[in-house]
Amino acid sequence: MELNLDAEVLQAFGYTKENIKITQIGSGLINRTYLLSPLSADKKYILQNINTSVFKNPASIANNLKAISDYLAQHHPEYLFIKPVPTINGEQMAEVNSEYWRMLPFVPDTVSLDVLSEPCQAFEAAKQFGKLSRLLNNFNAAILEPTIPGFHDLGLRFEQFILALNATSEAQKEKAKVQIDDALEHKYILEYFKSYSHRTDFPDRVMHHDTKISNVLLNSDTFEGVCVIDLDTIMPGKFISDLGDMMRTYLCAFSENETDLAKVKIRLPYFEAMIKGYLSEMKNILTETEKELILFSGKYIIYMQALRFLTDFLNGDIYYPIAYPTQNLDRAKNQFKLLSELYGNEKELQGIIDECL
Template identity: 40%
Template sequence: MTPEDCKQCKNVHSYINLSYTLLTPSQITDIAAQFQFATDGISFRTLHSGHIHDTYLLECGSSRYVLQRVNHLVFKSPETVMENIRKATAFQLEYFRSQQINAVIPELVMTRSGSSFLKDDSGNYWRAFTYIPDTVSFEEVQTPEQAYEAARMFGFFVRSLQDLSAEELQETIPAFHNAFSRRKAFLQAILTGLPDRIKTAATEITFFEARGHIADKIASLLHQKDVPLRIVHNDTKISNVLMAASTGKGVCAIDLDTVMPGTLLYDFGDMMRTFLSPAAEDETDLDKVQIRMDVFESLAKGYWSEVGEWITKAERDNLVFGGMLMTYIMGIRFLTDFLQGDVYYKIYRPTHNLDRSRTQMRLLSLMEIHRGEMEAIISGL
């Protein structure tokens, strides 16, 4: 399996430990036959990528496709997910055509009955996409050039959808980046969580309690409509960008399960959160958690090259705040799960979620230190 094989079928919650009953080859072939593929001769192999969806690479003559069984335990309304993807990709393709832009994206393959998804007799949901060859993706940002290209692709993604009203799409995961809801759950966990864990995490609890103003600020910006709702990606890790294998140039953003109304601050902020530090999200040596300013500058330039001509002043002024927001949200999500006994995220050691929250705490502290420097870079674009 090559990197390009396994990256066009990413999922959003790589920590959640859920599984489905395995299907026989004949069952998968029967499912595949119900989609409008190029030929009746279908072969496939399993792609072992992610922990949510079951994914297969299909070969139909000289053509290849990605077939997925959607995990409806995570995405509780697969119909909504698929309708959002259908609308977003159709809008993008029309945008490419009208603007005469030579761009490619994974396109939905309809079922033979004309639907964007198939619901089988067991209640499972299936979907298929065209496969984009000669591409790779990366699990982490290794160079400023990669940061630039990934950010440019996420910027291009929202630019291609800027004229699609936020009212056209629905939430696929309610309150996904809702800082107020995440803060409320965190405060509740402090009151009702496991007593020994509350004691162990006293320092982390104090840190995040003191930054509740972050949740208040984004709520105010959205309520006053200083920062408009737009159709955004909502999961802007570098692994959700395909890049040309030969040149390293960005090709397209993938994994549209979370495409829904949101703000540019979410997308830019999550790039900051996941791009800037070379350390793993669960790194225990916090000295390794750093902010690479050359990566930030490239990220900012790549994103700005696509959105700079049309975003609002309030969006521009709060891009760096977006990084603090997303780091705060993920920090309290990890800490909440630790306090509650690790009921959501998959763990491999007793303090895994606490370790994750500590990396976010360290990263947020560094963002606070370097905020002025980063905002100066944005102002200079």
């Protein structure tokens, strides 16, 4: 759909409503995204409004992207890193009426997918996320600022779950009894992670943290990976954040909104393609401890997401948008089923990992 934006936002980047066409695009739930097509040129741009209820310090995003962009320009100038286009005043973002906006170059001849339909797409996506981590292997992740503090901190998510459990009504507890029991029974995933967390060969790396398929651009003809996009959540983290999120979102043909749990199954060809793609870039970078934890990364992220949906249900649905009253509980059920599928296929999945290593 075509629409108008505040003239000040466009002026900050040197455009007016008269010399540009504006179209809202994208399926993301966090930031509003627009395609800008200047009438006098072929080049197009992406304009995004940063959601400050999620990203409370937008400057941290700008600082992180500049630091990474500068490093890649110096050490890997051939890599396509989608860095922001400065405002006419040379700033990384425009602030207009307490809202933050940034402009990015539009990459022609590419497509982003909302759903995986072929294992080769999982391979290409995993390869791209692995490539970015590999190229940033010698970058000092400690200089990056957390753009969402505690985003993939399972300890924090478990604490939030316990707080919600203690504060919720008996009626909510009764509705979620099975899932509450599941959450408590799987706490050993957190304890297992803690037993590794102080190992010297389990480093913090530069992680994307949101590795769903729509955050990779593929060539629109060949479907080869081109680059990674939506870089707001780039910050320090463990490798399990990226690989685990890929397992959570690539392995099942259905999303967390699927209520028919019989459909929640792991697709082994997609797992194999994803592992091959990721390790094609990261095999020689990962430490022995990280290699031990490849399959665990899926358990960690899926369990964490199940906790988050369950916590939101117990809290009265204050974070995730819902279309009906028990949707967050259904999402939690979905994720616990996916977790059980990971365990049920563990021997075969580990065999694929061992073969790829």
